[in-house]
Amino acid sequence: MKEAIRQELADWKLWLARALVVAAAVVAGLTVVGFTWLAETASGYFAALRAQAWWAPLLAAPAAAAGVVWCTRRFAAGAAGSGIPQVMATLEKEVGEAERGLFVSLRLSIAKILLTSGGLLGGLSLGREGPSVQIAAGIMLQVRRFMWYGTPAAGAPVGVHGLLVAGGAAGIAAAFNTPLGGVMFAIEELARAPERRSSGLIIAAIVLAGLVAVSAHGNDAYFGVIHAPAPGLDLLLPGLLLAVLAGIAGGLFSRLLIASLSGQSLDPFSRFRARRPVLFAAGCGLAVAVIGIVTAGAAFGSGYGATRIMVEGAGAMPPAYALFKFLATWITSWSGVPAGIFAPSLAIGAAIGNDVALLLYGAQMPALIALGMVGFLSAATQAPLTAFIIVMEMVDGHAMVLSLMACALVSYLVARAISPPLYATLATFQLARLPASPKELPRPPE
Numbered sequence: 001m002k003e004a005i006r007q008e009l010a011d012w013k014l015w016l017a018r019a020l021v022v023a024a025a026v027v028a029g030l031t032v033v034g035f036t037w038l039a040e041t042a043s044g045y046f047a048a049l050r051a052q053a054w055w056a057p058l059l060a061a062p063a064a065a066a067g068v069v070w071c072t073r074r075f076a077a078g079a080a081g082s083g084i085p086q087v088m089a090t091l092e093k094e095v096g097e098a099e100r101g102l103f104v105s106l107r108l109s110i111a112k113i114l115l116t117s118g119g120l121l122g123g124l125s126l127g128r129e130g131p132s133v134q135i136a137a138g139i140m141l142q143v144r145r146f147m148w149y150g151t152p153a154a155g156a157p158v159g160v161h162g163l164l165v166a167g168g169a170a171g172i173a174a175a176f177n178t179p180l181g182g183v184m185f186a187i188e189e190l191a192r193a194p195e196r197r198s199s200g201l202i203i204a205a206i207v208l209a210g211l212v213a214v215s216a217h218g219n220d221a222y223f224g225v226i227h228a229p230a231p232g233l234d235l236l237l238p239g240l241l242l243a244v245l246a247g248i249a250g251g252l253f254s255r256l257l258i259a260s261l262s263g264q265s266l267d268p269f270s271r272f273r274a275r276r277p278v279l280f281a282a283g284c285g286l287a288v289a290v291i292g293i294v295t296a297g298a299a300f301g302s303g304y305g306a307t308r309i310m311v312e313g314a315g316a317m318p319p320a321y322a323l324f325k326f327l328a329t330w331i332t333s334w335s336g337v338p339a340g341i342f343a344p345s346l347a348i349g350a351a352i353g354n355d356v357a358l359l360l361y362g363a364q365m366p367a368l369i370a371l372g373m374v375g376f377l378s379a380a381t382q383a384p385l386t387a388f389i390i391v392m393e394m395v396d397g398h399a400m401v402l403s404l405m406a407c408a409l410v411s412y413l414v415a416r417a418i419s420p421p422l423y424a425t426l427a428t429f430q431l432a433r434l435p436a437s438p439k440e441l442p443r444p445p446e
Contacts, residue, residue: 029212032174064122065285076111083134085426089263109138130340133169140167179210247414250379284335303347322351349376379415394425
């Protein structure tokens with residue numbers, strides 16, 4: 001045993017590489033914290049603009065959508081969309097070292113930060129969690145430059161696959177202020193073939209990035225605390241109804257996104273999108289602006305404010321808010337801007353739970369709001385364990401553990417019958433960007 005410890009401590013290169021992985025996790029966490037500040041600042045500027053003139057979004061949203069899509073297509077095509085499909089595509093075996101820069105790189109991470117913030121500056125309905133996955137993965141991937149002495153089989157502590165998994169999950173952990181949620185995301189969505197010998201280092205990097213966010217934002221629940229009594233049998237039927245409704249809505253949302261982003265639809269809007277993507281994006285921005293004005297501003301942005309209001313019981317949302325937020329988020333994603341769906345999905349789910357509670361004369365409202373959040377997120381992403389852990393940590397809903405788990409599972413099963421998995425399907429679309437021959441591939445950006 002002493003000999004094994006001596007050999008372990010004697011390999012200074014191994015410990016240096018491990019230190020680099022840990023340092024990169026800290027940098028990734030700090031970057032996501034900075035991205036969060038920039039995104040919230042952009043949303044604040046939009047709110048100030050809207051306060052000056054009610055019609056300002058009719059100009060700001062189309063201009064932001066058109067400008068962001070033009071910049072994305074011109075300078076950083078790999079930054080379009082959520083960011084999670086890009087990381088998942090990079091993990092596929094057919095993506096080699098030369099092609100990896102098409103999906104994940106430091107340059108794309110920087111572009112993702114600026115372009116996503118640009119979308120929020122125009123009030124578009126998008127989240128920053130999916131983009132945080134691609135951003136953090138691009139930062140973690142830079143560690144491979146310093147691992148000059150081989151692969152995990154030759155002694156390196158973690159390979160490219162592990163770095164991508166750690167980076168992507170670290171992005172979720174830091175964005176949601178939920179380290180455990182990041183670990184579960186890595187297990188459920190990214191680590192299809194985990195590197196077992198480096199799993200401890202990967203988990204440590206994920207948790208460390210999450211702790212950086214906790215240090216920056218505090219350890220408070222992200223959406224406040226759910227003040228719900230211990231659930232009893234009286235929650236069974238309303239909870240089941242809500243789980244089914246959230247599953248249907250989330251499944252339709254996923255299917256709609258897949259059809260819109262596949263580029264294979266033959267409807268007039270999709271044909272126009274293919275011919276004039278920037279003008280189409282402007283039209284989408286105008287539609288989002290109209291929806292936002294109709295909802296008195298509630299449908300603009302990520303939906304954090306609306307969700308927190310519902311969770312804390314501090315106010316009510318406009319009628320049919322769930323439907324309007326659903327449409328605004330779908331249209332924003334369809335426009336082609338870099339946009340995540342996690343935060344808007346939580347807002348949609350909270351609104352569905354709120355509506356079901358109102359149908360039952362306000363009974364069990366806090367609990368049903370939490371169940372709606374986990375149900376819709378589970379259905380839209382088809383990642384029930386990740387959804388359950390994230391919502392439980394974000395609303396401090398430990399008293400509802402079993403109810404949240406059951407709702408996530410039921411909604412997931414309902415959605416699976418309606419739509420294929422969202423991120424896995426979008427990842428296959430990303431793989432279509434690979435060149436037919438490696439000789440045709442330009443030098444990947446870094």
